[in-house]
Amino acid sequence: MNTSKYLEIHSKLKEKAVNLVAVSKTKPAEDIQALYDIGQRIFGENKVQELCDKAEQLPKDIEWHMIGHLQRNKVKYIAPFVSLIHGVDSLRLLKEINKQGRKIERQIPVLLQMHIADEETKFGLDKAELDEIIALDPNEAYPFVKICGLMGMATNTDDNAQVCQEFKNLKQYFDNLKAGYFKDSNDFKEISMGMSGDYELAIEAGSTMVRIGSLIFGERDYSK
Numbered sequence: 001m002n003t004s005k006y007l008e009i010h011s012k013l014k015e016k017a018v019n020l021v022a023v024s025k026t027k028p029a030e031d032i033q034a035l036y037d038i039g040q041r042i043f044g045e046n047k048v049q050e051l052c053d054k055a056e057q058l059p060k061d062i063e064w065h066m067i068g069h070l071q072r073n074k075v076k077y078i079a080p081f082v083s084l085i086h087g088v089d090s091l092r093l094l095k096e097i098n099k100q101g102r103k104i105e106r107q108i109p110v111l112l113q114m115h116i117a118d119e120e121t122k123f124g125l126d127k128a129e130l131d132e133i134i135a136l137d138p139n140e141a142y143p144f145v146k147i148c149g150l151m152g153m154a155t156n157t158d159d160n161a162q163v164c165q166e167f168k169n170l171k172q173y174f175d176n177l178k179a180g181y182f183k184d185s186n187d188f189k190e191i192s193m194g195m196s197g198d199y200e201l202a203i204e205a206g207s208t209m210v211r212i213g214s215l216i217f218g219e220r221d222y223s224k
């Protein structure tokens, strides 16, 4: 783990009032505990099982964010405690989260994930799917979901101009929704964009929340 890099990033983000999600996927609980001990409270995972196992072992005041693609049949496992679900990429998933929230009478905080990258493989809503969601009255259609903003992932490319443009597109979606559909919402305020390789560009484009893994914890080893 790179503590000095963490502290450097942390102070830079603090200055700009940007939230840091420390992405701890594949990393052991000891690494999370070490970062916790120097003050980090928000951690992001992308697998439900791993998220639940770590939440069980680690301090209870950690805010766990689900940042990856979420399968509908797994929502129930994280519904009671998850602090934010970043990757809501379909109306069906949103409805399932609402259903699980209703069962336990908890309003579950989520972000709608927009497809901004120029890659087929990245998950996210397109404009038509977003329109389908906001065609409904949220208080009636999904009262047990709290829509806190948008999330997006830029294309994995060295072309900074392209990445910037994609982040600006997400910001534009956000501004339009904030001024329109969500104009009466106090919850709709987050734009989750930016990872280790592009978080500085994301902040310039208006990110309020970055998700950083490898810069802090080191490269991930998926071979184990």
Ligand SMILES: *Cc1c(COP(=O)(O)O)cnc(C)c1O
Binding pocket: 023, 025, 046, 067, 068, 153, 195, 196, 197, 211, 212, 213, 214, 215
């Ligand atoms: C893994 C992951 C990150 C962090 O990636 P790094 O490049 O290690 O910072 C951010 N967001 C999502 C959705 C991820 O899956």
